[in-house]
Amino acid sequence: MRLGVNIDHIATLREARKTVEPDPVKGALIAIQAGADQITLHLREDRRHIQDEDLLRLKCELKDSTIPINLEMAPTQEMKQIALETLPNTCTLVPEKRQEITTEGGLDVVSLKDYLKDYIKELKQAGIHVSLFIDPDLDQIDAALEVGCDAIEIHTGEYANACGKSVEKELERIKKAAKYAKEKGLKVYAGHGLNYDNVKEIAKIKEIEELNIGHSIIANAVFLGLYEAVRRMKEIIKKSREEF
Incomplete structure (x- = not known):
C-alpha cells in the first residue's frame, strides 16, 4: 500500500507568519527519505497554505525522481490551467468552500457529471492520472465511472470522526464502496482524518492501494520530527496490511 504524504500543513505553519519557513518542499524531501511513496499538496483557490511557487519548486526538485506528485484541486478553470501547465502525475479533484477549515465531504460527482466529463478529458489527454475525492457512496462511484476518471479516493472523514458503534458502520461503508469501485475497474485510494490509530483498519482493506495522509503526520512531527x-x-500501514 502506497503512502502519500500531504505537505499542506507545513505550508499552513509558514503562512501563519507569512515567512519562508518551514519550507513545505524541504518537508517533502524529508518525507521521501522516510519512505513516502507520493507527495500530495492541495493548491486552494484562496492560497491559504500551498502557493503556486511551492508546486513549481516541487516539480523541479522531483524532476528526476520516481516519486509522483498528487495535486489536489477544485475542478475550476483556473486550476485546470495550472495543472495543464505544471503536469503533476495525478490530479485529485476535491470540493472546496472558502470558509471551511479543511475539506468537508466528498465531491458531488452526480450533480457535476456533464461538467466533469469534458474537464477530466482534457486532463487525461495531457497524460495526467485523474482521481475523484468522494464519499463512500455507490451512486457517486457510478457517476465517477461515467465521467471517465481513473481512480477514486474515498473520503474517510466520517469514519475518523465516528464514535462507538458508528465506527464499525462507517468502516463497513468504506469497505463496501472500495469493493464496488474495484470491481468496476477503478483504482481505489483513501484519506482524510487518518492517524496512527484509526489507519490500521483502513490499511487492511485489500481493495485500497493508496492512502493520503497529512495533518496527523505533521502534528506528530512536532514531537517526533518529520522523518520519524x-x-x-x-510502518503501521505495512504491519496492518500484512494482517489481512
Whole structure:
C-alpha cells in the first residue's frame, strides 16, 4: 500500500507568519527519505497554505525522481490551467468552500457529471492520472465511472470522526464502496482524518492501494520530527496490511 504524504500543513505553519519557513518542499524531501511513496499538496483557490511557487519548486526538485506528485484541486478553470501547465502525475479533484477549515465531504460527482466529463478529458489527454475525492457512496462511484476518471479516493472523514458503534458502520461503508469501485475497474485510494490509530483498519482493506495522509503526520512531527513521523505511519500501514 502506497503512502502519500500531504505537505499542506507545513505550508499552513509558514503562512501563519507569512515567512519562508518551514519550507513545505524541504518537508517533502524529508518525507521521501522516510519512505513516502507520493507527495500530495492541495493548491486552494484562496492560497491559504500551498502557493503556486511551492508546486513549481516541487516539480523541479522531483524532476528526476520516481516519486509522483498528487495535486489536489477544485475542478475550476483556473486550476485546470495550472495543472495543464505544471503536469503533476495525478490530479485529485476535491470540493472546496472558502470558509471551511479543511475539506468537508466528498465531491458531488452526480450533480457535476456533464461538467466533469469534458474537464477530466482534457486532463487525461495531457497524460495526467485523474482521481475523484468522494464519499463512500455507490451512486457517486457510478457517476465517477461515467465521467471517465481513473481512480477514486474515498473520503474517510466520517469514519475518523465516528464514535462507538458508528465506527464499525462507517468502516463497513468504506469497505463496501472500495469493493464496488474495484470491481468496476477503478483504482481505489483513501484519506482524510487518518492517524496512527484509526489507519490500521483502513490499511487492511485489500481493495485500497493508496492512502493520503497529512495533518496527523505533521502534528506528530512536532514531537517526533518529520522523518520519524512519516516512518512510523509507513510502518503501521505495512504491519496492518500484512494482517489481512
